[in-house]
Amino acid sequence: MLGSRWAAPNGGKTPETHILVTHYHWDHIQGIPFFSPLYVENNEFHFYSFRSKFLGRDSLKQVFEAQMALPYFPVDMSAMSASRKFKEVDGGESFTVGENNITTRWLNHPQGCLGFRIETPAGIVAYATDNEPGDAKLDESLRELAAGADIFINDAQFTPEQLETTRKGWGHSSWLEGAKVARQSEAKTLVLFHHDPDSTDRMVDSILRQAREEFDSVYAASEGMVVTLGAPGDRVQAHMPGTRTALRREAQFQAKVCGVTEGGKDFEEETVVRDISLQGALISLKNMPRLQSELQVTMEAPGADGVQSMNLRGYVVRIDAGAEKGHVAVGVVFTD
Numbered sequence: 378m379l380g381s382r383w384a385a386p387n388g389g390k391t392p393e394t395h396i397l398v399t400h401y402h403w404d405h406i407q408g409i410p411f412f413s414p415l416y417v418e419n420n421e422f423h424f425y426s427f428r429s430k431f432l433g434r435d436s437l438k439q440v441f442e443a444q445m446a447l448p449y450f451p452v453d454m455s456a457m458s459a460s461r462k463f464k465e466v467d468g469g470e471s472f473t474v475g476e477n478n479i480t481t482r483w484l485n486h487p488q489g490c491l492g493f494r495i496e497t498p499a500g501i502v503a504y505a506t507d508n509e510p511g512d513a514k515l516d517e518s519l520r521e522l523a524a525g526a527d528i529f530i531n532d533a534q535f536t537p538e539q540l541e542t543t544r545k546g547w548g549h550s551s552w553l554e555g556a557k558v559a560r561q562s563e564a565k566t567l568v569l570f571h572h573d574p575d576s577t578d579r580m581v582d583s584i585l586r587q588a589r590e591e592f593d594s595v596y597a598a599s600e601g602m603v604v605t606l607g608a609p610g611d612r613v614q615a616h617m618p619g620t621r622t623a624l625r626r627e628a629q630f631q632a633k634v635c636g637v638t639e640g641g642k643d644f645e646e647e648t649v650v651r652d653i654s655l656q657g658a659l660i661s662l663k664n665m666p667r668l669q670s671e672l673q674v675t676m677e678a679p680g681a682d683g684v685q686s687m688n689l690r691g692y693v694v695r696i697d698a699g700a701e702k703g704h705v706a707v708g709v710v711f712t713d
């Protein structure tokens with residue numbers, strides 16, 4: 378998905394791209410042969426990853442070659458015409474890419490995994506997948522990566538109950554551990570990531586609701602989500618992708634919306650919802666709800682037995698200037 382957007386014609390030469398690879402488990406590498414920008418001659422990629430004791434020198438390069446060996450893939454590495462450079466990094470190292478400083482730390486995961494802290498002029502991003510809490514030294518490493526981060530992206534695969542019982546030792550974390558580390562390290566926004574493949578969207582939403590009881594600013598990552606670091610002092614903005622607003626319909630529903638304003642006051646407002654899907658809606662409001670606060674949306678919808686009232690609960694993921702004067706356009710993702 379990222380690759381297709383990237384490959385869209387823009388006329389110019391693509392700048393150099395730096396990709397940080399955490400480890401070599403399938404779920405972190407299997408997209409590589411399908412990443413179309415690697416097949417564009419003028420593109421330049423720099424990959425960073427560690428030397429695996431199972432592979433030795435040029436571990437990541439070997440991973441590329443093995444993945445593209447016949448008969449697993451129709452073409453071999455020579456078809457990848459973009460320039461590719463591989464750099465080995467070890468846990469504990471720091472290096473710079475342009476004006477960004479990157480620090481690596483080992484995390485607690487079978488066969489090893491690197492976490493990254495990326496200090497940019499616009500803010501700090503910590504990326505920590507996959508990791509199981511419980512090793513005092515590596516727990517400390519994680520707090521070092523996340524210290525004061527504007528965005529802390531953390532493994533949230535298992536529920537706290539699973540982590541203590543059936544999934545102990547599997548090398549993953551939970552939303553509760555993420556919230557705890559975010560608090561301890563004074564990270565500003567937590568992004569729950571590496572959801573369990575068996576978790577439905579509804580389960581992820583429920584995990585998100587629980588996490589928000591423990592930490593103020595939490596998002597659950599979803600495919601295509603874009604998180605933007607603001608200028609210093611600005612809040613982080615998250616943009617939910619089409620997958621969360623799929624099946625969107627042009628419609629007009631009379632709706633009553635209840636929520637909390639940015640100033641912390643309760644409000645209730647009548648409006649018309651025009652842009653709605655099963656997962657979310659874009660609602661025009663005079664009140665400015667607080668980002669990430671909960672909204673109750675009650676709509677009158679025509680049903681088999683006449684007009685029916687529909688109650689939906691969601692949370693505010695985005696606020697933009699409204700089309701109408703004095704209104705804001707509020708993006709809501711429904712949770713039930």
Ligand SMILES: [Zn+2]
Binds near residue numbers: 400402486507
């Ligand atoms: Zn893994």
Ligand SMILES: [Zn+2]
Binds near residue numbers: 402404506507571
């Ligand atoms: Zn993984």
